[in-house]
Amino acid sequence: MIDWDAVVREHGPLVWRTASRLLTSEADAADCFQNTFLVAVPLAAGEAVRNWPALLRRLATARALELLRSRYRNRLRSGGLTDEPVTDPAPDPLAAASQSELAESLRAALAGIDPRQAEVFCLICLEGLSNVEAAAELGMTPNHAGVLLHRARAALRERLRAFDPNRKHAPRGSHE
Amino acid sequence: MSEANNRPIPDTLEEAIRALRDAPTPAGPPVELIAATATEVKNRLAGTAPASAVARQQRRRRIMRYVGFGSATAAAVAVATAAALIGLGGNSAAAGFRKALDDAKEAKSVRITSRDPGGKVDLVMHVQGDRIRVDEPGSEFPVRVWDVRAKQELILDPLAKTARLKAMTEEDLRKAAEERSRIFNLLPTLRAEQGTTVKEQSEEKVGGRPAKVFAFSSENDSGRLWVDTKSNLPVRLKFATKFLSSYLEMDLEFADWNAEFDAQLFSLKVPAGYKLLDEKN
Numbered sequence: 001m002i003d004w005d006a007v008v009r010e011h012g013p014l015v016w017r018t019a020s021r022l023l024t025s026e027a028d029a030a031d032c033f034q035n036t037f038l039v040a041v042p043l044a045a046g047e048a049v050r051n052w053p054a055l056l057r058r059l060a061t062a063r064a065l066e067l068l069r070s071r072y073r074n075r076l077r078s079g080g081l082t083d084e085p086v087t088d089p090a091p092d093p094l095a096a097a098s099q100s101e102l103a104e105s106l107r108a109a110l111a112g113i114d115p116r117q118a119e120v121f122c123l124i125c126l127e128g129l130s131n132v133e134a135a136a137e138l139g140m141t142p143n144h145a146g147v148l149l150h151r152a153r154a155a156l157r158e159r160l161r162a163f164d165p166n167r168k169h170a171p172r173g174s175h176e
Numbered sequence: 177m178s179e180a181n182n183r184p185i186p187d188t189l190e191e192a193i194r195a196l197r198d199a200p201t202p203a204g205p206p207v208e209l210i211a212a213t214a215t216e217v218k219n220r221l222a223g224t225a226p227a228s229a230v231a232r233q234q235r236r237r238r239i240m241r242y243v244g245f246g247s248a249t250a251a252a253v254a255v256a257t258a259a260a261l262i263g264l265g266g267n268s269a270a271a272g273f274r275k276a277l278d279d280a281k282e283a284k285s286v287r288i289t290s291r292d293p294g295g296k297v298d299l300v301m302h303v304q305g306d307r308i309r310v311d312e313p314g315s316e317f318p319v320r321v322w323d324v325r326a327k328q329e330l331i332l333d334p335l336a337k338t339a340r341l342k343a344m345t346e347e348d349l350r351k352a353a354e355e356r357s358r359i360f361n362l363l364p365t366l367r368a369e370q371g372t373t374v375k376e377q378s379e380e381k382v383g384g385r386p387a388k389v390f391a392f393s394s395e396n397d398s399g400r401l402w403v404d405t406k407s408n409l410p411v412r413l414k415f416a417t418k419f420l421s422s423y424l425e426m427d428l429e430f431a432d433w434n435a436e437f438d439a440q441l442f443s444l445k446v447p448a449g450y451k452l453l454d455e456k457n
Contacts, residue, residue, distance in 0.1 A: 004214055004217045004218060004221075005214045008210055008213050008214045008217065009210060009214075012205045012209075012210050012213075013204070013205065015205070016201070016204045016205040017201050020201035020202055020204065021196065021197075021199060021201055026202065029202075029204075030205075030206075030209055033205055033209060033213065034209070034212070034213045034216060037213050037216075037217055038213075038216060038217060038220055041217055041220050041221060099195040099198075099199070100195075100199070102188075102191055102192045102195035102196075103192065103195040103196040103199045105192055106189075106192040106193065106195070106196045107196065109192075125193050125197070126193070126196060126197050153189060156189055156192075157188070157189045160188045160189055160192055161188075
């Protein structure tokens with residue numbers, strides 16, 4: 001019998017961090033948080049969970065990416081305002097603005113690439129899982145996870161070119 | 177050979193990964209969210225039908241408590257959502273409502289009454305300038321008063337005759353400013369969505385006064401908004417919107433726009449006969 005109170009309490013911070021990192025709206029992060037545990041219920045009923053953090057990270061990442069894609073789709077349709085980010089202001093406003101813009105650019109790019117690639121990318125590059133761990137969670141071979149990651153990075157790099165501050169200043173060749 | 181040409185070009189993707197990975201996240205999850213989630217999990221295991229009236233009411237109470245400002249946030253979300261649904265389109269229904277939103281934006285005060293699915297009043301909120309008071313009998317915090325200028329919050333329990341007075345944190349102040357903005361500045365929060373149907377229906381009476389009625393529906397929301405024909409301000413909003421894996425049903429009445437409420441409503445003084453539980457921070 002699973003003690004769900006304990007599961008939510010113990011692993012809640014991890015799920016919250018995963019959701020909040022991708023979703024700048026606190027309401028969306030809360031939605032993702034609750035959905036993650038609700039989706040875990042039937043999974044836990046079907047098979048004993050050996051690694052709660054890994055499972056919840058995967059579920060939270062998938063839910064968060066779904067919401068992210070949905071928000072960006074709505075934003076494109078309506079041209080409306082973005083939600084207020086829920087982060088605290090940093091001591092250096094200029095540096096913070098630059099980092100914040102980069103982070104938001106990556107969120108936008110993630111919303112536009114293949115969902116499976118986005119999921120692998122988030123688990124490995126943002127959540128810190130290894131190829132093997134991510135592959136195990138996603139039910140694929142490490143090789144397959146590696147291929148998806150490579151494709152994700154290529155797609156993201158392409159999408160981020162629009163935000164690359166060095167694009168106009170790339171060296172054209174050496175000059176003696 | 178120029179040194180600048182040999183300088184490695186920063187990898188934007190790697191920088192963006194670092195920026196996103198290291199992006200600060202809000203402290204959490206909120207205690208109320210943990211409790212609400214654990215309860216929802218148990219409801220799911222027990223097969224409780226979320227559509228039952230009691231479950232909806234309990235859910236709304238939990239949601240209101242979870243959002244911290246309780247119904248202040250829920251009401252703001254409700255009005256802003258309704259505003260967003262109407263959109264900025266060119267039809268006369270949207271134009272009429274836009275005018276109402278413009279007027280609401282200029283308001284300095286309002287009283288919002290929330291009713292449960294049975295029609296019983298379960299919450300009353302007063303907003304005046306930078307002060308908000310929420311009366312929600314039966315909740316964990318039956319009376320809450322926020323004074324943003326004084327940066328203080330007073331929590332009263334009339335049954336237990338206890339009081340708590342605490343300083344508002346920066347996070348509290350930010351939330352208060354956000355919620356106050358959402359309540360009055362509906363236009364900036366508008367997100368016009370395609371696929372929303374808006375129809376102006378026959379006039380009805382609200383509180384004995386004639387009101388225009390707008391019915392709206394979209395994929396995730398449906399409801400009705402009543403706008404007083406004389407003041408052109410919202411007087412009632414009733415709708416259901418997707419929220420936290422279920423549907424949040426709201427039935428709100430708006431009154432006393434721009435009224436000057438009794439200052440006692442927002443007083444941070446601990447009432448006579450109440451026991452102060454915490455010291456002032």
